[in-house]
Amino acid sequence: MSSSKAANRLHALSKHLEPGQKDEALEKSEWKDILLEINRRKHKNRTANPEDHGYIRQKTQGKLWVRERVDAFVDQESFLEIGAIAGRAKYNEDGSVKEFTPANFIAGKATVNSRPVIVAADDFSIRAGHADGAVWGKSIMAEQSARNLKIPLARLIDGSSGGGSVTLMLDNGYTYLPPLLGMHDIIASLSEIPVVAAALGPAVGLGAARATLTHFSVVAENVGSLFAAGPPVVANATYETVTKKSLGGALLHTSNGTFDNLAADEQECFAQIRQFLSYMPNNNFELPPRTTSDDPVFRRDDELLNIVPRRRQRMYQVRDILTRVFDKGSWFEIGARWGDGAVCGLARIDGYPVGILTFDCTKNGSVLTAASCNKFRRHIDLCDTFGIPIIDFADYAGFAVGTKAEKEATIRYGSTLTAALYQYDVPYFTVVLRKVFGVAGAAFVDNRVPNMRVSWPSGDWGSLPLEGGIYAAYRRELDAAGEKRQELYNSLMAQFEAVRSPIRTAEMFDIPDIIDPRDTRPLLCEWVRSMYDNVLPHRVARVRINGPRVPYRP
Numbered sequence: 001m002s003s004s005k006a007a008n009r010l011h012a013l014s015k016h017l018e019p020g021q022k023d024e025a026l027e028k029s030e031w032k033d034i035l036l037e038i039n040r041r042k043h044k045n046r047t048a049n050p051e052d053h054g055y056i057r058q059k060t061q062g063k064l065w066v067r068e069r070v071d072a073f074v075d076q077e078s079f080l081e082i083g084a085i086a087g088r089a090k091y092n093e094d095g096s097v098k099e100f101t102p103a104n105f106i107a108g109k110a111t112v113n114s115r116p117v118i119v120a121a122d123d124f125s126i127r128a129g130h131a132d133g134a135v136w137g138k139s140i141m142a143e144q145s146a147r148n149l150k151i152p153l154a155r156l157i158d159g160s161s162g163g164g165s166v167t168l169m170l171d172n173g174y175t176y177l178p179p180l181l182g183m184h185d186i187i188a189s190l191s192e193i194p195v196v197a198a199a200l201g202p203a204v205g206l207g208a209a210r211a212t213l214t215h216f217s218v219v220a221e222n223v224g225s226l227f228a229a230g231p232p233v234v235a236n237a238t239y240e241t242v243t244k245k246s247l248g249g250a251l252l253h254t255s256n257g258t259f260d261n262l263a264a265d266e267q268e269c270f271a272q273i274r275q276f277l278s279y280m281p282n283n284n285f286e287l288p289p290r291t292t293s294d295d296p297v298f299r300r301d302d303e304l305l306n307i308v309p310r311r312r313q314r315m316y317q318v319r320d321i322l323t324r325v326f327d328k329g330s331w332f333e334i335g336a337r338w339g340d341g342a343v344c345g346l347a348r349i350d351g352y353p354v355g356i357l358t359f360d361c362t363k364n365g366s367v368l369t370a371a372s373c374n375k376f377r378r379h380i381d382l383c384d385t386f387g388i389p390i391i392d393f394a395d396y397a398g399f400a401v402g403t404k405a406e407k408e409a410t411i412r413y414g415s416t417l418t419a420a421l422y423q424y425d426v427p428y429f430t431v432v433l434r435k436v437f438g439v440a441g442a443a444f445v446d447n448r449v450p451n452m453r454v455s456w457p458s459g460d461w462g463s464l465p466l467e468g469g470i471y472a473a474y475r476r477e478l479d480a481a482g483e484k485r486q487e488l489y490n491s492l493m494a495q496f497e498a499v500r501s502p503i504r505t506a507e508m509f510d511i512p513d514i515i516d517p518r519d520t521r522p523l524l525c526e527w528v529r530s531m532y533d534n535v536l537p538h539r540v541a542r543v544r545i546n547g548p549r550v551p552y553r554p
Contacts, residue, residue, distance in 0.1 A: 158201030
């Protein structure tokens, strides 16, 4: 039975069994009492109580109720809940129910854009997401089900997500060594299925870990935050007086890379997750999904001819290139608010998903810092895990230098990035836009055998930038020139300019081709199609047999 047919059947069944409706067969059943109690609890769990103080608090804070969130995120009527009556009950002496509180976590299988997904959502309106309102097995089963079914997992986080609460000590009468139940599956899933999360309220403790142990995370600016421990614990530990926003607000954590993306509100969070998942296969044993595209393969955009200025000191907007080369409307940036100029994202070309690496030359002069190295490395790992070909639009002036760079261990993180570029095994193609200098530049353009790379006429490369290199190589002569120092420098620069032309490099076949920028899209369409037809299927077959070579590290 298809998931849509099953959803319709269960929906009809739930409607049939709602309290107040006559069910002749049920009235005659020996199991009437149990079925009616199950139905009553399901109905209560799925119906908002506007008088409940937790529900009122949720709405007062401008947040959606947990079931409103699920409905807004998944395809209509596709959600099949797991553990619909799980919760905590208190009974009278005669065995009747005195009080019942639903678990503050719901989970189930659904479809998003007609593709299957496991949804795991916190209900902050019940005990603010604390462990004394949780049912551990539901969260663990959600994680295990996604991994077992080989389908994506989406976490809608709001609270501590089953984390600790000191009140449990009094209830239990003892303390305990803190467990991380289900963490084995949480970590293992990262190398097998897409895992995404949205922070739709405070993500605290274990909730913060669940938000960041992902392939993609997004936070709602109006309601989301994240911290290892909340303001009261911080005040006791560090004597700081902080608010949720100043401690771990959305703007803070999207500028340091804790969250990938910022969204204005919950609805935009759902939209971003849906878009991210559209590029992903259900698991790493499948090819990324191709979509139909009405954007012509041989489209040539004349604006590309003049985006990169002839004068090297002038800046340009690299995203203008990306949006003109790839399928219209398909560019999806990841981590735009952090990374010191590193630009990463996903797009489609002729309908095929691809990963993008490039640099915003208006930031740091195309120089890689520790943060940009970390951002690039993480995106490479994502593409490698799910078999997404990488296209590199190269403009890298080298690693950052100076005392700040040394204090930040830039070379250590740069070496880690270099190792990632050489270790991954997805197809990789480089289009040189401008600068390729030093070890950093070499790592991006010389990591395959053979290297698949072309250049625009604006390509500029070498062991180090010519301007600084002249000062280093001719320092003695320049110092001795006195008042004629600038004149000598200009003379030396003119001599080097003659051999700086990328045509000279192409003559030696160190770059296979220098292309008209307008030919970039047709060229990449041909390459990507060839990779999906001839290379990636064999890679998927190897993964099915041997598993992923390197575990994913978020």
